[in-house]
Amino acid sequence: MFEKILYPTDFSDVSKKALEFIKQLKAAGTKEVIVFHVIDERPLERVMHHLGPNFDFKELSKAQDKYVKKEIRAVADELKKSGLDVKTRIDRGIPFREILKAEQEEDISIVVLGSHGISAVAEMLLGSVSEKVIRKSVKPVLVVRR
Numbered sequence: 001m002f003e004k005i006l007y008p009t010d011f012s013d014v015s016k017k018a019l020e021f022i023k024q025l026k027a028a029g030t031k032e033v034i035v036f037h038v039i040d041e042r043p044l045e046r047v048m049h050h051l052g053p054n055f056d057f058k059e060l061s062k063a064q065d066k067y068v069k070k071e072i073r074a075v076a077d078e079l080k081k082s083g084l085d086v087k088t089r090i091d092r093g094i095p096f097r098e099i100l101k102a103e104q105e106e107d108i109s110i111v112v113l114g115s116h117g118i119s120a121v122a123e124m125l126l127g128s129v130s131e132k133v134i135r136k137s138v139k140p141v142l143v144v145r146r
Helices: 014-029 042-051 057-081 095-106 120-126 130-137
Strands: 004-008 032-039 085-092 110-114 141-142
Touching: 004 014, 004 095, 014 042, 014 057, 014 110, 014 141, 032 057, 032 095, 042 141, 057 085, 095 110, 095 130, 110 130
Parallel strands: 004 032, 004 110, 032 085, 110 141
Antiparallel strands: none
């Protein structure tokens, strides 16, 4: 039924909770999971404006990339131990837009994501990524609550 899952993650606690649901979906026929992270550079750009021209944005960006690769590898390894085929994907951009784009490009069966990300307070005020994905997705979306 849900053979190919797109799993957008920001490595927050609630996204890790969604990971447990994905493992359970293996019994329902899931074969492949695409572990997906979007690097949203907008917060870094805002901070950079205040730090001035001497701030080394490239070093910060490299550190962020290293962190994301380490985290996504750990998630992929965990899913592989459950017997699932795993692909990883890291994109840059606005998270909900990149998730919807990946949904089309990867021809997935379902999107599984957490209800809130790391910045839950900001999401309540600005509209959450999960809410936008739910409203605009053409595929089924499973949202895991806290």
